[in-house]
Amino acid sequence: MPDQDEYLYSPAVSQGGATTFGVASNVTWDSFVRQSYQEATTILQRQADVLVKRGNVTVSEARVLVESQRNALVVAMRQRLSRFGRLYSEILKPTEKLPTLEQLIAKKGSVEAVLTSVGKAARWSTASRPPSAWAAQA
8 A cells, every 4th residue: 555645736726725724814804804894893883873863964974974984994995805705896896886875876776875884794604703703693
């Protein structure tokens, strides 16, 4: 029976084994950036809630919050992602297709409806959720 040191692996197999470490560190970093993004969107949502509670939201205030702050935050956070994270983010929601205020109003029906969801990021899948969130979900 040959010794394990005698096996010769193809370059594809050798590279595939070495790649897992690079992927793991990138995914960990991207998860950290995602958490930072969610914290920032929570602050945006608080601003939006104050505007809605005030009761007389102007279109220009809503536009600043949606287009200037939220969309700019998305773009800025993507710059901090790994190459794979940036690519994946662009596949899911291309930068040139980030919604304008008018598009969101058409989809949701009113400025107030837009502002009640401006800071709500898409939920994480269970696989990418930090372990502390798993217990809360159970």
